[in-house]
Amino acid sequence: MDERYLTLSGIPIKNCYRPDDTRQLDYARDLADPGNYPFTRGIHRDMYRGRRWTMRQFSGFATAQESNERYRYLLKQGQTGLSVAFDMPTIMGYDSDHPKARSEVGLLGVAIDSLADMEILFSQIPLDEVSTSMTINAPAAVLLAMYIAVGEKQGVASQRLAGTIQNDILKEYIAQNSYIFPPEPSLRIITDILSYCAKEVPRWNTISISGYHIREAGSTAVQELAFTLADGMAYVEAGIARGLAVDDFAPRLSFFFNAHNDLFEEVAKYRAARRIWARVMKEKYGAKDPRSWRLRFHTQTAGCSLTAQQPENNIVRTTVQALAAVLGGTQSLHTNSMDEAWALPGEKAVTIALRTQQILAEESGVAQAADPLGGSYLVEALTDEMERLAQEYFDKIDRLGGVVSAIEKGFFQQEIADASYHYQNRVDKDEYVVVGVNRYQMEENVEIPLLSVGQESVRQQWKRLERVRSERDGQEVRRMLEDLKECAQSDANLMPVILDAVRSFATLGEIMGTLRSVFGEYREPARF
Amino acid sequence: MESKIRVLVGKPGLDGHDRGAKVVARAFRDAGMEVIYSGLHRTPEEIARMAVDEDVAVVALSILSGAHGSLVPAVIEGLRQDGADDVLVLVGGIIPKADVPALEQAGVSRVFGPGTPLETIVAYTKSHVRRR
Numbered sequence: 001m002d003e004r005y006l007t008l009s010g011i012p013i014k015n016c017y018r019p020d021d022t023r024q025l026d027y028a029r030d031l032a033d034p035g036n037y038p039f040t041r042g043i044h045r046d047m048y049r050g051r052r053w054t055m056r057q058f059s060g061f062a063t064a065q066e067s068n069e070r071y072r073y074l075l076k077q078g079q080t081g082l083s084v085a086f087d088m089p090t091i092m093g094y095d096s097d098h099p100k101a102r103s104e105v106g107l108l109g110v111a112i113d114s115l116a117d118m119e120i121l122f123s124q125i126p127l128d129e130v131s132t133s134m135t136i137n138a139p140a141a142v143l144l145a146m147y148i149a150v151g152e153k154q155g156v157a158s159q160r161l162a163g164t165i166q167n168d169i170l171k172e173y174i175a176q177n178s179y180i181f182p183p184e185p186s187l188r189i190i191t192d193i194l195s196y197c198a199k200e201v202p203r204w205n206t207i208s209i210s211g212y213h214i215r216e217a218g219s220t221a222v223q224e225l226a227f228t229l230a231d232g233m234a235y236v237e238a239g240i241a242r243g244l245a246v247d248d249f250a251p252r253l254s255f256f257f258n259a260h261n262d263l264f265e266e267v268a269k270y271r272a273a274r275r276i277w278a279r280v281m282k283e284k285y286g287a288k289d290p291r292s293w294r295l296r297f298h299t300q301t302a303g304c305s306l307t308a309q310q311p312e313n314n315i316v317r318t319t320v321q322a323l324a325a326v327l328g329g330t331q332s333l334h335t336n337s338m339d340e341a342w343a344l345p346g347e348k349a350v351t352i353a354l355r356t357q358q359i360l361a362e363e364s365g366v367a368q369a370a371d372p373l374g375g376s377y378l379v380e381a382l383t384d385e386m387e388r389l390a391q392e393y394f395d396k397i398d399r400l401g402g403v404v405s406a407i408e409k410g411f412f413q414q415e416i417a418d419a420s421y422h423y424q425n426r427v428d429k430d431e432y433v434v435v436g437v438n439r440y441q442m443e444e445n446v447e448i449p450l451l452s453v454g455q456e457s458v459r460q461q462w463k464r465l466e467r468v469r470s471e472r473d474g475q476e477v478r479r480m481l482e483d484l485k486e487c488a489q490s491d492a493n494l495m496p497v498i499l500d501a502v503r504s505f506a507t508l509g510e511i512m513g514t515l516r517s518v519f520g521e522y523r524e525p526a527r528f
Numbered sequence: 529m530e531s532k533i534r535v536l537v538g539k540p541g542l543d544g545h546d547r548g549a550k551v552v553a554r555a556f557r558d559a560g561m562e563v564i565y566s567g568l569h570r571t572p573e574e575i576a577r578m579a580v581d582e583d584v585a586v587v588a589l590s591i592l593s594g595a596h597g598s599l600v601p602a603v604i605e606g607l608r609q610d611g612a613d614d615v616l617v618l619v620g621g622i623i624p625k626a627d628v629p630a631l632e633q634a635g636v637s638r639v640f641g642p643g644t645p646l647e648t649i650v651a652y653t654k655s656h657v658r659r660r
């Protein structure tokens with residue numbers, strides 16, 4: 001095997017691909033026209049002619065007020081959907097004044113402690129006109145409840161709300177590490193959400209099954225594909241085990257993939273993902289509704305590919321990655337900003353990132369025909385190879401007793417640690433060239449206007465939290481939290497009680513703390 | 529025979545981005561050091577206590593959350609309180625250049641940014657650790 005001719009994930013690439021390489025393909029069975037099972041070529045017949053991908057820039061920082069201003073700026077610049085980044089205390093279910101939280105308020109996203117913050121976050125943004133994606137996992141039920149409550153205050157019924165909660169706890173144990181409870185109660189909360197939303201919030205994407213973070217943690221493209229789809233199957237099985245009919249919740253499952261540097265490998269990954277998902281949903285889980293077969297996905301360009309050195313080069317990397325996502329038929333896209341190896345992006349960098357998508361959409365012509373690389377000998381052969389390698393992983397995971405059992409054994413964590421160490425060694429030995437890092441370096445004095453979060457924002461956040469606690473009906477909140485505790489100990493659906501607690505201005509930390517007291521906390525098997 | 533260098537790789541704070549921490553931990557191990565990994569979501573006090581209990585010569589902190597300004601000095605303060613002030617403290621992660629002098633002032637020996645070859649980190653550690 002010639003080390004020089006491998007994909008980024010280590011799949012050998014030949015000098016030239018010929019009809020022989022795709023001889024096994026049966027057009028109707030394996031590809032089919034866009035919009036037709038197994039959707040290898042895309043989930044819509046007219047693809048981007050019918051509806052262009054949603055340009056959705058992930059953003060959020062400091063307080064609700066400052067993030068609200070950024071959202072309204074982005075909407076004015078032509079962005080078509082919102083994507084909320086929460087700070088680490090919110091993600092980990094702590095109020096901003098918790099001792100573990102105090103030094104991280106508003107740093108990596110916006111701080112949300114109660115409904116009062118959420119109302120400010122969406123102030124002057126009509127919830128019936130935007131769709132909102134929220135990157136939130138362990139406390140997803142609480143943030144969704146807050147969003148529903150803001151909708152109520154704006155006069156928008158929950159049935160009309162559109163958006164996504166990430167709510168993918170399995171990848172937290174596998175890669176992203178923002179878990180709180182052990183897997184079993186976590187999956188129970190998720191099935192509660194699936195069941196609640198099927199009736200009450202039917203336009204909501206209830207889980208965004210995410211390979212993005214698996215890839216960022218250092219996996220290969222094949223591992224990203226295989227582990228993510230394995231997680232998806234685990235959620236479907238959890239829903240079925242809870243007594244839900246597969247077609248009642250599967251159409252609202254969506255996916256979230258990474259777009260890394262290796263263009264053809266990435267396109268093949270998206271195509272293979274659609275084909276595998278369609279087949280397992282139909283054949284393994286017996287879904288009848290075609291919407292259950294269609295794999296819809298969001299893409300974000302690879303944060304881990306960005307370099308601190310010569311940061312302007314990151315604009316070019318991001319463009320290539322975004323192109324892969326569009327050629328692969330993504331439904332929505334986030335393009336990273338050039339300064340993100342340094343800090344949260346500044347406004348100019350964010351604007352260039354959005355313009356990158358707009359140039360692809362308006363100027364390049366790549367969105368005109370569906371699946372433009374379909375039929376390429378190379379891309380079809382790679383798509384098949386990705387599917388075959390993913391299947392090997394599915395078999396391995398089955399032998400380990402399924403996803404949860406494989407997590408507890410540290411299987412995924414070790415696989416990813418091995419891959420990321422291998423990659424770093426390839427870079428250190430110059431076997432993989434990173435422009436500006438191990439080749440074409442230059443002396444430079446990087447000057448990037450960095451966005452930083454002031455202490456004043458943090459003080460404001462603490463003040464508002466204090467005010468909320470003093471102005472609300474404390475007795476009602478205590479009663480709500482007792483109800484929540486009782487519900488958590490029973491089998492009943494948690495969503496209605498969480499919604500009541502949120503309406504009474506119980507804080508995120510109080511709600512999650514109550515659940516912590518019932519469910520306990522998870523500790524990972526550390527693998528490196 | 530010289531004893532092995534003992535290193536604690538620590539992740540203080542709520543941030544779960546541990547790719548760098550794990551890769552560096554493995555590089556230390558492959559270089560013949562004894563590596564203890566703190567695991568995630570540790571408070572600065574917990575990390576300082578671990579460093580003392582495990583009697584390490586090096587504490588390597590990985591922070592990508594932007595909270596280095598308060599977390600790093602808190603770890604070092606904890607080490608001092610426990611009398612472990614001869615420990616070599618290294619920091620890696622996303623640390624803006626402007627913040628580096630303050631960290632060095634607080635007692636950090638060296639800050640390693642993104643793109644640093646593993647060999648550089650290992651070599652620096654070997655040449656700066658206080659042998660005992």
